[in-house]
Amino acid sequence: MAANDKVNILLVDDQPGKLLSYEAILDELQENLIKAASAREAFAHLLKTEVAVILIDVCMPELDGYELAGMIREHPRFETVAIIFVSAIQITDPDRLRGYEAGAVDYVQVPVVPEVLRAQVKVFAELHRKTRQLERLNEELEERVAERTAALEQSSAELKRLNQDLETRIDARTREREQALAQLFEAQKVDAIGQLTGGVAHDFNNLLTAIMGSLELLKKRLPDEPRISRLVDTAMQGAERGAALTQRLLAFSRRQELKPEAVDVAQLVNGMEELLRRALGPGVSIEKRLPDDLRFARVDGNQLELALINLAVNARDAMPSGGAITIAAANEIVAAQSPGKAISPGAYVRISVIDEGQGMDAATLAKAADPFFTTKGPSKGTGLGLSMVQGLAVQSGGAIEISSRVGAGTTVELWLPQAEFDEPRKRAAPDARKSWRADLAPCTVLLVDDDLLVSAGASSILEDLGHSVIEAHSGAEALRLLQNGSAPDLVITDYAMPGMTGLELARAIRASYPALPIVLASGYAELPHLGLDEKPLPRLAKPFRQDELLAAMAEASGR
Known part of the structure; x- marks a missing residue:
C-alpha cells in the first residue's frame, strides 16, 4: 500500500496498556495509527489531521465515550467519520441505542477478538479510502467539465446545445447516484436492525416458551376458582403480548416467516368487522368500500389481519373525540415505475385505511414508519405498528403509502400483489x-x-x-x-x-x-x-x- 493511500485511525483510551494492545492488533492493517489518552488530546488530533476511523473507550474519566462521540458529531468536519465504541461492561440494548444516537456505527465488546476488531476497522477504513478516491475523481471530472465548457463557449450554437445536453445528463446521473446511495444506506440500516432483532427474538422467545408452557401446566393443576383463573389468564395474555411484540420487530426488519396465499380481502375484512368494533370501542364507526370485483391478494392472511388491526387502532388513537374509519379496497394496475414511488409495475390490490383524525405535519409524516417512533404518550404505543405494516408490505412484494394533513386526517394505503388466481384461503378442518x-x-x-x-x-x-x-x-x-x-x-x-x-x-x-x-x-x-x-x-x-x-x-x- 502506497504511503499516500494510508488512512489515519485514531485510538482514544485513558489506559496506555489498552492503547498499546489496540495498536498491536491493528498494526497488521498497515494504516497510520494515532493514539490519544483523553478527549482533549483526541480533539487536538482531529483538528489538524484527517481521520477515517475513531476507536473510543466508553468509560473514560474526563468525558465518557458517548459525550465525546456527541461532541465529535456536532462539528461539521466530523459528521461522516466512523466511530466505533469499545466497552468492557455488558452492553444492553438501551446502551446500543444511546451509542447509535451519539453517532456510533459499531460496538466492540471487551475482551476484544483481534480478528473481529481488525475486520470492523478495516471495513470503515476501506470505505473512507474509497470515498476519498471518489472525491478525487469527482474533482478531476469537475475540472474536465470546466475545461470542456470553456471550449464549448468558443464554439458554435450547435456545440452550446450539445453542452447543455451533457450537463442535463450529468445532473440526471448525479441524482441516480444519490438515490442509489440512499437506498443502499436504508438497506444496510434495515439489515443491521434485523440482525439485532433476530438475536433479541431468539432470547426473548426462549423465555416466553418457558413462561407460557408453565402457565398452561399451572392452569391445569389449580383449583377451579375464578380469581386464580383470571390471574393465570392475565399472565398468559402478557406473555402472548410479548410474543406479538417480537413479531412486530421481526416484521419491521423483514425477517418474519410469511406464508403467502391467495386471500379474499373483502371476505377477510368482513370477517374481522366484529373484532374491529370491539377493539375500537363505541365512539368509532367503521365504514367499508369493498367492490364486488375485488381481486384476491397474495399475502400472509394472518399477518394482513394483524396489520389492519394495527392501522385501525392507530386511526382510533388519532381521533380522541371519536369519528369514522373507512376501510376501502380497489384493483390497481401500475404500468410504469413512477419517480419517488416505491411501487414497481404490476397488478395490485390497494387497501386503504382512512381516518378523520388530527393528521400529521410533514416532519412527523416523514418519520411515521420509523421503528420506535410514536406521537403517543408513555405506555400508549411501541412505535412499531406502521413499521410492522411496512415490513409486511415490502416482504410481500408491495409497498405502503401514507398521506396526511394536519386537521384533515390520515390515509394509509397498503399495496399488495394480486394473486395469479382467485383461490380461497385454505383453513384446517375443525376436527x-x-x-x-x-x-x-x-x-x-x-x-x-x-x-x-x-x-x-x-x-x-x-x-x-x-x-x-x-x-x-x-x-x-x-x-x-x-x-x-x-x-x-x-x-x-x-x-x-x-x-x-x-x-x-x-x-x-x-x-x-x-x-x-x-x-x-x-x-x-x-x-x-x-x-x-x-x-x-x-x-x-x-x-x-x-x-x-x-x-x-x-x-x-x-x-
Missing part, C-alpha cells in the same frame, strides 16, 4: 387437531436444548401429555446418548446451540438413524431447511403451546 391428538400414542422423546429453563419447561409439557423424556443439553451429548443405546421414538432439538447446531445434529442423526423422526425448534424467525435435496424437517417456532408442540410431533411422526 383435524382431534384426529392427530388421538393418533399420537405415548412415546419416548429425546429433548435437546442448551437452555436449561426451556428444557425443563418443555419436559414438563411432554410429561403432562403422557410422554417420557430424555434430556440432552448439547448436540454432542445427544449423539452420545444415541450411541450408548438410548432409543427414543422422536427427537426435538433446538436450532441455535453452541458447538453443534440443531441442523448439524439433525444431519448426523439422519446419517446414522434415518428412520428417527426429528422436530427442529427455534426462537428465531427464519427456520432453515435441511437443503434442496433433503426432506425438510417439521419446524416448531418458539414460544409454543401444547397444541403446537403436539402438531409438530404428529407431523414428524407422519400422523
